[in-house]
Amino acid sequence: MNDTKLIDIASALGISVTTVSKALKGYTDISKATRARVIEMAETMNYIPNSVAVNLRTNETKTIGVIIPATVHHFFSSVLNGILEEAEKRGYLVIILQSNEKYELEKKQLALLIQKRVDGVLMSLSNETDDFTHINEAIRKNTPVVLFDKIAKRVDCSKVVINDAKAAYDAVTYLINKGYKKIAHFRGSYVPQNSIDRFLGYKRALEAHGIEYDSKLVYVCDNNTDFEDGYENAQKIMTENPDIDAIFAITDLVAIGIIKYFNEAGIKTPEQVAVFGFSNWFMSTVISPKLTTIDQPGFEMGHQAVSLLIDEIMDIKEHRPVTHQIIELPTRIIERESTVK
Amino acid sequence: MNDTKLIDIASALGISVTTVSKALKGYTDISKATRARVIEMAETMNYIPNSVAVNLRTNETKTIGVIIPATVHHFFSSVLNGILEEAEKRGYLVIILQSNEKYELEKKQLALLIQKRVDGVLMSLSNETDDFTHINEAIRKNTPVVLFDKIAKRVDCSKVVINDAKAAYDAVTYLINKGYKKIAHFRGSYVPQNSIDRFLGYKRALEAHGIEYDSKLVYVCDNNTDFEDGYENAQKIMTENPDIDAIFAITDLVAIGIIKYFNEAGIKTPEQVAVFGFSNWFMSTVISPKLTTIDQPGFEMGHQAVSLLIDEIMDIKEHRPVTHQIIELPTRIIERESTVK
DNA sequence: TTTAAAATCGAAAACGTTTTCGAAAAGACC
DNA sequence: GGTCTTTTCGAAAACGTTTTCGATTTTAAA
Numbered sequence: 001m002n003d004t005k006l007i008d009i010a011s012a013l014g015i016s017v018t019t020v021s022k023a024l025k026g027y028t029d030i031s032k033a034t035r036a037r038v039i040e041m042a043e044t045m046n047y048i049p050n051s052v053a054v055n056l057r058t059n060e061t062k063t064i065g066v067i068i069p070a071t072v073h074h075f076f077s078s079v080l081n082g083i084l085e086e087a088e089k090r091g092y093l094v095i096i097l098q099s100n101e102k103y104e105l106e107k108k109q110l111a112l113l114i115q116k117r118v119d120g121v122l123m124s125l126s127n128e129t130d131d132f133t134h135i136n137e138a139i140r141k142n143t144p145v146v147l148f149d150k151i152a153k154r155v156d157c158s159k160v161v162i163n164d165a166k167a168a169y170d171a172v173t174y175l176i177n178k179g180y181k182k183i184a185h186f187r188g189s190y191v192p193q194n195s196i197d198r199f200l201g202y203k204r205a206l207e208a209h210g211i212e213y214d215s216k217l218v219y220v221c222d223n224n225t226d227f228e229d230g231y232e233n234a235q236k237i238m239t240e241n242p243d244i245d246a247i248f249a250i251t252d253l254v255a256i257g258i259i260k261y262f263n264e265a266g267i268k269t270p271e272q273v274a275v276f277g278f279s280n281w282f283m284s285t286v287i288s289p290k291l292t293t294i295d296q297p298g299f300e301m302g303h304q305a306v307s308l309l310i311d312e313i314m315d316i317k318e319h320r321p322v323t324h325q326i327i328e329l330p331t332r333i334i335e336r337e338s339t340v341k
Numbered sequence: 342m343n344d345t346k347l348i349d350i351a352s353a354l355g356i357s358v359t360t361v362s363k364a365l366k367g368y369t370d371i372s373k374a375t376r377a378r379v380i381e382m383a384e385t386m387n388y389i390p391n392s393v394a395v396n397l398r399t400n401e402t403k404t405i406g407v408i409i410p411a412t413v414h415h416f417f418s419s420v421l422n423g424i425l426e427e428a429e430k431r432g433y434l435v436i437i438l439q440s441n442e443k444y445e446l447e448k449k450q451l452a453l454l455i456q457k458r459v460d461g462v463l464m465s466l467s468n469e470t471d472d473f474t475h476i477n478e479a480i481r482k483n484t485p486v487v488l489f490d491k492i493a494k495r496v497d498c499s500k501v502v503i504n505d506a507k508a509a510y511d512a513v514t515y516l517i518n519k520g521y522k523k524i525a526h527f528r529g530s531y532v533p534q535n536s537i538d539r540f541l542g543y544k545r546a547l548e549a550h551g552i553e554y555d556s557k558l559v560y561v562c563d564n565n566t567d568f569e570d571g572y573e574n575a576q577k578i579m580t581e582n583p584d585i586d587a588i589f590a591i592t593d594l595v596a597i598g599i600i601k602y603f604n605e606a607g608i609k610t611p612e613q614v615a616v617f618g619f620s621n622w623f624m625s626t627v628i629s630p631k632l633t634t635i636d637q638p639g640f641e642m643g644h645q646a647v648s649l650l651i652d653e654i655m656d657i658k659e660h661r662p663v664t665h666q667i668i669e670l671p672t673r674i675i676e677r678e679s680t681v682k
Numbered sequence: 683t684t685t686a687a688a689a690t691c692g693a694a695a696a697c698g699t700t701t702t703c704g705a706a707a708a709g710a711c712c
Numbered sequence: 713g714g715t716c717t718t719t720t721c722g723a724a725a726a727c728g729t730t731t732t733c734g735a736t737t738t739t740a741a742a
Contacts, residue, residue, distance in 0.1 A: 003482075005698060016722045021700065031720060051457050052402065053698035055393045056727050063436070063457075071421050077412050084412075084439050093436050093457060095404070098425050116392050116404075116434060141344075256627055263629065286597055288604065288629050346728060357692045362730060370690060394728035397697050689738065696730085708719070 004045040013041055024049075055117070060317070063093045064309060065113035065121040069101045069150065070224065073253075074281040075298050076124070079148065082302020083122065090310050092119070101224065103128040110134050113143075120144040120309045125152060127192050127224070144312040144322070148305040150192055158308045160301055160327040164194050167294045167331040168201025169208075171276050172248055174333055176209045178340075180246035180274055182217070186233055186258070188250045189222035198250055198278065217241060221254045230257020238267065245273055246339070252277040252284045255291055259338065263288075274339040289337035297329050304329070345386040354382055365390075396458070401658070404434045405650060406454035406462040410442045410491065411565065414594075415622040416639045417465070420489065423643020424463065431651050433460070442565065444469040451475050454484075461485040461650045466493060468533050468565070485653040485663070489646040491533055499649045501642055501668040505535050508635045508672040509542025510549075512617050513589055515674055517550045519681075521587035521615055523558070527574055527599070529591045530563035539591055539619065558582060562595045571598020579608065586614055587680070593618040593625045596632055600679065604629075615680040630678035638670050645670070 006017040013020070015034065023030045023038035024047075030038075055061045066083060068076050080096070087094045095118060099106035106126045111134070113121050120143060123135075132155045138145050139157055146158040175183050185202045188195030203213050219237060221229035230249060234257065237244065249255035255277035262269050269275055269289055277284055277293035284291035304327050315322045347358045354361070356375065364371045364379035365388075371379075396402045407424060409417050421437070428435045436459060440447035447467045452475070454462050461484060464476075473496045479486050480498055487499040516524050526543045529536030544554050560578060562570035571590060575598065578585065590596035596618035603610050610616055610630055618625055618634035625632035645668050656663045 007698080017699085018701085018722050018724095019720085022721090025700080027701095029720060034720085048456050050397075050698050052393060052396045053727090054700080056391075056397050056697090056729090057699045057701090059727070061393065071412070071418050071425075077418055080412050080437075081439070084437065088438070093438075093453070095434050096421075096425065096437050097429070097434075098422070112434070115389050260627075283624055283627050286601075286624050287627050348728080358729085359692050359694090359731085360690085363691090366730080368731095372690060375690085391728050394697090395730080397699090397727090398729045398731090400697075683742100685740100685742080687738100687740070689736105691734105691736075693732105693734090695732085697728105700726085702723105702725085704721105704723090706719100706721080708717100710717070711715085712713105 003050065004047045005050065006047075009038060009041050009045060009047060012045065013037060060119050060313075061117050062091060063095060063116075063118050064306070064313075065095045065097065065110075065116070065118040067097045067099055067106060067109050067113070067121065067123040069099050069124060069126050071096075071098060073224070074283065075149075075279050075296060078298030079124075079302040079305075082299040082304075083306050084302075085299075086303045086306035087310075090306065092306075092310065099126045101126040101128060103131070107134045110138055114138055114141065118143070119313045120146070122146055122148060122305050122309055124148050125150040125192070127189055127222075130191050142316060144309060144316060146305050146309045146312070148301055150194055153193065156324060158312060158324045158326065160304045160308060160329065162296055162301075162329050162331045164197035165201040165204070167278070167296075168198040168248070169205045170201075170331075170333060171278070171294055172202050172205035173209065174335075175246045175248065175274065175276060175339065176205065176211065178274070181211070182241075182244045183211070183246045183248060184217040184219065184237055184241065184244045186219050186221050186230060186247060186249045186254050188224075189220065195250060202248055217244065221250060221257075224251075224253070227253050227257030227260065230254035231261045232257075234258040234261040235265070238265070246270075246276065247273060248276045250278055252279045252281040252291060252293055255293070255338075256283060256287055259287055259289070259291070270337070270339050270341055276339055280334055284334075284336070292336045292339040293334050294331050295334050296331055300329055344391065345388045346391065347388075350379060350382050350386060350388060353386065354378060401460050401654075402458050403432060404436060404457075404459050405647070405654075406436045406438065406451075406457070406459040408438045408440055408447060408450050408454070408462065408464040410440050410465060410467050412437075412439060414565070415624065416490075416620050416637060419639030420465075420643040420646075423640040423645075424647050425643075426640075427644045427647035428651075431647065433647075433651065440467045442467045442469060444472070448475045451479055455479055455482065459484070460654045461487070463487055463489060463646050463650055465489050466491040466533070468530055468563075471532050483657060485650060485657060487646050487650045487653070489642055491535055494534065497665060499653060499665045499667065501645045501649060501670065503637055503642075503670050503672050505538035506542040506545070508619070508637075509539040509589070510546045511542075511672075511674060512619070512635055513543050513546035514550065515676075516587045516589065516615065516617060516680065517546065517552065519615070522552070523582075523585045524552070524587040524589060525558040525560065525578055525582065525585045527560045527562050527571060527588060527590045527595050529565075530561065536591060543589055558585065562591065562598075565592075565594070568594050568598030568601065571595035572602045573598075575599040575602040576606070579606070587611075587617065588614060589617045591619055593620045593622040593632060593634055596634070596679075597624060597628055600628055600630070600632070611678070611680050611682055617680055621675050625675075625677070633677045633680040634675050635672050636675050637672055641670055 097109040219233040280295040364376040438450040560574040564570040621636040
């Protein structure tokens with residue numbers, strides 16, 4: 001170990017630690033001559049400042065925390081990528097925690113991050129989360145939080161999102177314009193805002209185009225880790241409502257499950273039933289037929305979230321007033337085989 | 342902010358910070374009575390210890406660093422999962438860095454982690470890395486390192502790996518036993534140990550079964566982020582060596598590229614050419630035909646790596662002699678459609 | 683009651699920096 | 713040479729803990 005510290009440089013040079021510290025940090029009240037000597041000595045002694053001591057003194061850790069529901073999803077992987085890249089660029093390290101879609105875990109992890117004195121935290125809510133006091137508490141304690149993707153509208157903080165309702169609206173409108181008439185929706189569970197908004201988009205698109213909304217055509221897929229849900233509900237809907245001609249799925253994963261079932265059951269996609277996904281996972285180009293879907297800019301989302309967070313950290317540090325922003329990233333339809341006859 | 346500190350509790354109770362600290366940490370030289378008073382006051386004042394101060398004093402951060410080449414790959418996502426879960430269970434936080442397969446970045450990031458005083462680091466080498474002094478340097482400075490998956494044999498530290506050569510040998514042997522005679526190999530680039538070992542396994546399996554190794558049947562796929570490489574080389578091999586009847590691919594991603602090309606070109610899999618992947622990515626069950634592959638236990642690998650690392654951290658802390666272990670995780674063949682006629 | 687042992691507490695040093703403030707030295711000016 | 717300004721440096725406090733060691737008080741033993 002034997003790390004060299006300021007005092008080692010100081011005694012090697014016969015000067016004080018104060019002078020060494022100032023020389024290294026570029027203070028102007030140190031002569032060019034001694035500054036040069038200090039820098040050289042620091043170099044040869046291979047000095048590396050002890051970040052922990054610096055953190056204690058300066059009261060900042062140059063570290064941000066990230067809480068995401070899961071990493072296995074391709075979408076969150078790309079968000080993570082964006083986060084890591086931007087954080088590194090701005091000189092921050094990132095601590096990652098995974099809530100596994102559990103509210104209790106999410107709460108505990110947020111407390112952990114605050115205890116670790118991270119300068120700010122980025123989070124995407126778990127599916128269970130419908131109480132936001134832990135987040136408000138964090139903000140109240142001056143740890144800035146920015147929410148991304150799975151957010152809560154009622155929390156007053158910066159956010160970066162897509163317009164789920166609009167994206168869903170666009171998707172369903174696209175299907176209607178393509179001539180599909182009886183469009184089902186495989187939705188997510190009832191708590192997450194995404195799930196609600198995509199459902200609303202679906203419903204509004206139908207109504208806006210004179211198609212009556214039928215709650216019997218809405219199936220719930222609340223398992224996020226597997227495509228079984230899509231598979232099973234596809235099976236179910238084809239016995240209960242065999243005359244549908246399209247399904248708008250909340251997620252590519254669900255859509256993949258649907259297509260898998262259709263392929264096995266000999267149901268032609270899109271000839272008999274078209275399938276529309278959501279997120280543009282890598283997988284969606286792999287399956288046959290290739291999946292039409294909504295592109296959700298994960299990488300960009302990670303970038304923006306970090307940017308917003310660090311800006312806010314700076315504002316707090318400089319005692320500037322903080323203003324919360326909501327960035328809405330554009331989505332677009334990626335048309336592939338699963339919807340074009 | 343207004344965090345409550347030890348001194349706040351102390352002055353509220355009219356006692357010293359020493360006593361407060363000891364009471365909270367369960368020292369036996371504090372009376373039951375005052376301990377109770379302290380604990381209660383700490384509770385009501387919502388005391389949270391300042392980790393940075395604790396870190397400085399105790400000289401440990403309860404944080405480990407992880408450097409991986411990329412997160413987008415499904416395999417690394419599951420390793421990450423295993424890491425996060427085990428680290429949380431053992432009370433450690435994890436800082437993640439991504440080298441993007443660049444040696445220089447990997448080196449810089451390792452230095453960063455050491456400067457941040459992480460208690461240890463987990464890493465999987467970049468494809469470019471063929472100099473290991475940065476790792477040896479870290480170990481010399483008493484920051485334990487454990488390597489996983491993409492390792493360097495010449496570095497003296499704990500490792501958790503699969504036996505790439507054996508897994509590849511098994512895969513090719515499987516193909517031979519299935520009756521395939523002219524088996525090509527799409528290998529990775531020349532530096533990474535994985536790539537080398539899988540190639541060696543391929544070669545040895547051929548030789549062990551009396552099939553002459555032909556270097557013309559080996560194609561290099563060194564792009565890890567896309568399946569284009571597999572796609573293009575598949576196209577190439579079918580003009581240069583149209584009589585092959587199987588391909589052993591270094592990665593599921595490459596295999597997917599091959600199958601995509603075959604599907605488009607009307608080449609039947611596995612009837613004309615069988616395809617064998619490696620890693621058992623989620624994707625491999627999505628493509629049609631479903632891909633036969635080697636299951637690589639990523640989650641378990643993450644678990645074990647963290648376990649090894651924390652054990653070593655403890656050994657160093659307690660001044661016990663450290664012993665380096667190499668854990669070899671079992672792989673197995675997952676037979677699916679792409680190799681069974 | 684005296685003495686020894688046990689129980690309970692606190693002063694102070696330490697971890698390695700950063701930064702304020704004052705002191706000393708050097709230079710400028712008359 | 714004396715005064716004033718500028719340059720250059722260092723002592724010391726501070727960040728919030730942990731832990732050693734000694735001091736004081738209480739209890740037990742005789």
